[in-house]
Every structure is written in C-alpha cells, then in structure tokens.
Amino acid sequence: MTTDASVTRSPLSPRSLLPLASICVPIGIAGALTMPFLALFLSDEVHASSAALGAFMLVSPLAGLIASTLIGRLSDSRAIRRNILVAGALAGALGAVVFAMVRDYWVLLAVSITLVAISSCLLAQMFAYTRQSLERGGNTSKASFGVSIMRTLISVAWVGGPPLAALLVSETGFEGLYFAAAALFLVVALMSARMPELGLQPRAERETGGGTVRRQIVFAAAGLVLLQGGSALGVNAMPLFITDVLHGTTGDAGLVLGLCAALEIPLILWFGSLATRFDQHRIVLLGGSFALLYHTGILLTGAVWHVAVVQVLSATAIAAVMGVGLTYFQSLAPDRPGFATTLYANTLTVGIMLSGPLLGLARELGFRTAYLMSLVLAALGVVSLFLGRTRRVTSD
Incomplete structure (x- = not known):
C-alpha cells in the first residue's frame, strides 16, 4: 500500500x-x-x-x-x-x-x-x-x-x-x-x-479568488468550447475533404491525421515546459492564433501535400490549446482541481457536439466550407480568450 x-x-x-x-x-x-x-x-x-x-x-x-x-x-x-x-x-x-x-x-x-x-x-x-x-x-x-x-x-x-x-x-x-x-x-x-487519498485543500487556500477569476473561467470555457469545436469539425471533415475535394484516398487522410498526432506529442511536452515559466493564458491564446492560421491555410490548399504541410500548424494549436489549456483551467481554480479539470473536459464534449450539425451543413455546402466554419469558431474563441485576460488595475 x-x-x-x-x-x-x-x-x-x-x-x-x-x-x-x-x-x-x-x-x-x-x-x-x-x-x-x-x-x-x-x-x-x-x-x-x-x-x-x-x-x-x-x-x-x-x-x-x-x-x-x-x-x-x-x-x-x-x-x-x-x-x-x-x-x-x-x-x-x-x-x-x-x-x-x-x-x-x-x-x-x-x-x-x-x-x-x-x-x-x-x-x-x-x-x-x-x-x-x-x-x-x-x-x-x-x-x-x-x-x-x-x-x-x-x-x-x-x-x-x-x-x-x-x-x-x-x-x-x-x-x-x-x-x-x-x-x-x-x-x-x-x-x-494502491494510491493514497490526498484530502482537501487547506481552508485558507479554498477561500481565495473572486469575481475576476469567475470572469476568467467563463471566458476561458467559452473560448475553449469554440476552439475545440472548430478543431473537432476540422478533424471530422478531413477524410471527406481529402477524398471528395482534393481527390485523395482514405489512406492519404489516415496519414495526414497520423502526422498531426505524431507532431502533437513533442509539442505538448515543449509547451508544458514553457507553461512552468510563462503565462499560461498567453500560451493558450497563442495556440488559438495558430488555429486561425491553420484553418486559413486549409482553405487555400489545392493538393493533399499542402494539407500535410500545414499539419504542423494544427499540431501546434492543439498542443497549446488542449495541452496547456488543461493546466490553465487548473490554475484558475487551484483549490478545486476536480471542478476545473472537469470543466476543461466538458469544453471538449460540448465542442464535439457543436461540430456535428456544422459537419452536416458542410456536407450540403461542400466540405471546404467546414474549414471556413472552423475559422469563424476559432476567431470567436480567440476573442473570448482575449476578453478573459487578467486586467491590470491602475491607481490615480
């Protein structure tokens, strides 16, 4: 034991x-x-x-x-x-x-x-x-x-x-x-x-926080829902975009998605290391900016190899938003790790649910439009994260 x-x-x-x-x-x-x-x-x-x-x-x-x-x-x-x-x-x-x-x-x-x-x-x-x-x-x-x-x-x-x-x-x-x-x-x-029960946070720590933190949590949750909804829409549309629009194969789609997953692994560790030294909110906001670049890049692609090249942007966005986003949520409510981590996980669930109807709409309009919708979602997500930044209080 x-x-x-x-x-x-x-x-x-x-x-x-x-x-x-x-x-x-x-x-x-x-x-x-x-x-x-x-x-x-x-x-x-x-x-x-x-x-x-x-x-x-x-x-x-x-x-x-x-x-x-x-x-x-x-x-x-x-x-x-x-x-x-x-x-x-x-x-x-x-x-x-x-x-x-x-x-x-x-x-x-x-x-x-x-x-x-x-x-x-x-x-x-x-x-x-x-x-x-x-x-x-x-x-x-x-x-x-x-x-x-x-x-x-x-x-x-x-x-x-x-x-x-x-x-x-x-x-x-x-x-x-x-x-x-x-x-x-x-x-x-x-x-x-076999693990120990860790107990609760000390009472003094649990009473910290206030309106500013609540505002940050609300905007962060909204921002992550939008960013992860855009990411999920892009991932779900990728096989159809490659086969129907770019006339590639399902094997091409699998290689592209596998490439993105492989690139994510070292990037998650790298961003995790940066998160111990730099502001986590800014790292997540940077990831959202890379999401904007990625969805814009996909809109401009004309061949499967173009899609493969821009996967480095997707992997960077996912590693920053989904990797550091988790620890960012935990830092907003350090006295409530269960609440913070569950809220983060729920943003992914809601984002996936949001992407479903949009994928159906893209089926009617053409699968390239899925990435236009993803771009809009990512832009709104970045705006929400920006609004949730810590505001400096100045005195006269």
Missing part, C-alpha cells in the same frame, strides 16, 4: 510519475479502443437505425457531461478522489462487460447513461489527482509540466489504440474488444486503490 510519504518526493522524479502513469495509460488505451468504434458497433452488431444511432451518440455524451460535472463538484468537497477513480474504473469495467455480451439497444443505452457515464469522469479525475499529488510534493511550478506528461501519454495511447482496436475486432470481434477494455478498467481500479 502506498503511503502519503511517497508523495513528498520530487514531484517529477520517475518514482512519483510512474504510479500516476500506471493509471493514465490504461485509461487512455481503454478510451482509444472503444470510442472510435462505437458507431460501427451500434450499426453492425446492434443493427441500430440512423435515428437510433444519432440519439445514442447524442444522449451518451450528454449523460457523461452531467455525471462528470456532478462528480467533479463532489470530489472537491470531500476527500474521496482516489475512491472516485476506483469506483469510476469499476463502473467502466462492468459497462464494458455488458457491451461485450448484450446486443439489445435499450439495455446498452441504459448502461451508457449510467455506468459508462460514471466512468467518463476518469480522465478528468486522473488529471486532477495528478496535479494535486505533484503539488503536495512541494514544487507547484512543476505540477503543470507533470500534467502535460500525463496528457502526452493519452496522445500516445490514441496513436496506437485505434489500430489495436481494429485488430481486436477483426480477430476476436467486438466481444474481444470490450473484454479487453474491461480488463484495462480493472487495472485502473487496482492501481488507483
């Missing part, structure tokens, strides 16, 4: 990061295995109609958003974050077992809005636990870099997870895929149970 004393070592030593990574990696792989193939599972295995599929894909993330928000608030008011990780992992394991064995649409929907929704808190709670653990180690300035390392591990999981999922489906069917996910969730539960 791990004791509290283990958390007092250097916060970025391998000895302190390895237990956190042992929770982070299986969470990331479980999500990378199951999320990309959910629509295919519902269509081919459950034989859901188009309307039923759409309803499932809307209701499920909504339930996850609500559950994560409530659990995030609970985790900040009681010293139970470690237990939440255990319970969320067990819920995920049980939900995955049901998905492996049952093919009834209504049963799966019920499981999705209960067990799977509860397990959706894992990523946010893991990041919150990571920051709190590293801050307890005595080096607050390095905690954000430690969170960036965990965020990088999630990106690595998403590089290898989908191909592994495709292999499992082809060799073992969806039963093997979901049983593998259940096993990963059990590993998360076991490793979380």
